[in-house]
Amino acid sequence: MMNVCFRLAQLGVVAGGGWLLVQGFPVLGICVALLACWYWLLDRMANRVVRGNTEPVSEDTSSFHDGCFIADLHADICLWRRDLMRKNRRGHVDLPRLREGNVALQFVTVPTKLVISRRFPRVFFRDLFFWGAFMSLQHPATWFSTSARVRLQLHRLESWIAQSGGAIRLVCSRSQLDELEGCRERNEGVIGVMLGLEGAHVLRGGLDVPWLAGNGFRVVGITHFNDNQFGYSAHGLRRGGLTQAGRKLVQELDSHAITIDLAHASAELIDDVLEMHGQGEISRPLIVSHTGIRGVHDHRRNIADDHAVAIAGTGGLIGISLFAPALPRADLAALGESVSYTVKLLDDAGIEGARHVAIGSDFDGAVRTVVDASGWERIAGELMKPAYGLTPKQVEWIVGANTRNFFADNLPD
Ligand SMILES: [Zn+2]
CATH class of the missing domain: 3.20.20.140 (Metal-dependent hydrolases)
Structure with missing residues (x-):
């Protein structure tokens, strides 16, 4: 159900971006459309691996x-x-x-x-998890509520366990x-x-x-x-x-x-x-x-x-x-x-x-x-x-x- 909602939200965002594009706001349209893949970009940029660890592992180490x-x-x-x-x-x-x-x-x-307290004035939503949830088109409950974020991550874990058979x-x-x-x-x-x-x-x-x-x-x-x-x-x-x-x-x-x-x-x-x-x-x-x-x-x-x-x-x-x-x-x-x-x-x-x-x-x-x-x-x-x-x-x-x-x-x- 959550995945269906996510796909619908993604389609809505892409459609909104397209509409802005044809209305003569190309930069805004592209920015809005990019929201649909922000979760992907964020994950890719944030969780990286150091390159160069390609030295082969010996058979002894492997066994x-x-x-x-x-x-x-x-x-x-x-x-x-x-x-x-x-x-x-x-x-x-x-x-x-x-x-x-x-x-x-x-x-x-x-x-x-x-929460980044030092760099942002109070008027901003200073919780980075708010931006992650909002930009990743997560359920609105998770934009503000830490307990909703716990429940969402538990739900993801339960889905993973169920899918793994x-x-x-x-x-x-x-x-x-x-x-x-x-x-x-x-x-x-x-x-x-x-x-x-x-x-x-x-x-x-x-x-x-x-x-x-x-x-x-x-x-x-x-x-x-x-x-x-x-x-x-x-x-x-x-x-x-x-x-x-x-x-x-x-x-x-x-x-x-x-x-x-x-x-x-x-x-x-x-x-x-x-x-x-x-x-x-x-x-x-x-x-x-x-x-x-x-x-x-x-x-x-x-x-x-x-x-x-x-x-x-x-x-x-x-x-x-x-x-x-x-x-x-x-x-x-x-x-x-x-x-x-x-x-x-x-x-x-x-x-x-x-x-x-x-x-x-x-x-x-x-x-x-x-x-x-x-x-x-x-x-x-x-x-x-x-x-x-x-x-x-x-x-x-x-x-x-x-x-x-x-x-x-x-x-x-
Ligand atoms: Zn830690």
Whole structure:
């Protein structure tokens, strides 16, 4: 039904552009007509892949990668209007590319808002997601409402799962993860998806933590690019940690078996959550689903070294991302450097580093990544290079086994 509405809206826009053209407004007519393919252009421009990673992968690497359980902690796949059943030339993820990448478990994370506060005066609609929804001819409810954006992305995920005929399965519980592992061992080609939320600002009105838990969300980031009612963002305008509402939210998420993701959180917010963990107010391990590490690249979207140590110390995961500025440069060697640095950092702190580092690609997160979802073989090949000092077993953990084991321990029954 939504697709029919979209096609009708597209036809309407093209007809409107044509009408303006014949009325003697050629530039305006062409601009209006371009609206019909804006969603395509936006996806293509925003989600790019670094060129030049064409070096052939050795047979040894290829067979090693075939035996790995590949898992990705973070990707914004359902944000985009894209046919996920066929191989696209835009974006980073679709079913054929997940298969090429031998991906076993893929997070589908839901972002809903990005307000540019500094550059635009208040009179403008400053939320980039408004413009994305409007220009992509999405349902008008999603132009303004973050909860409608959550529901739309859930709807896209449900459609993808339904179309896949069993090839894609939602994983919400430990038994579903066990089933997925069984399918992978039997080479049935099934791919598990898990749901995450990027930014808890949506939790108002109709949406609350029980709703998230009931709809399969198993990871929630407190803040995204903006400060919100629960706390402050690493990218926000003011400094601060958790608010009172934020403290309650953290406890409620923990009690609903939802893992707290500290990606994009301010340093003070990370301190507050760690303090709550230290005082036993929450018990579940913490993660940073997609980040870089300050000791390698000092950028505010990256996590400080001592925070990485403290988060791993809760039994958590540090998901290294696949783009600059999470990485110091947008290339595979920069990923290798970041991963090996983080492993060594944790080892030096007395934590077995290779058990706590994972990959959180941020595919389809409006970033230029070093590979797309078909390129996991290259990631494994890079991490196997002797320069990084990682054993094949450790690489296997980092490219997926750590993520699988973490959720095997932390998903509800
Ligand atoms: Zn993000």
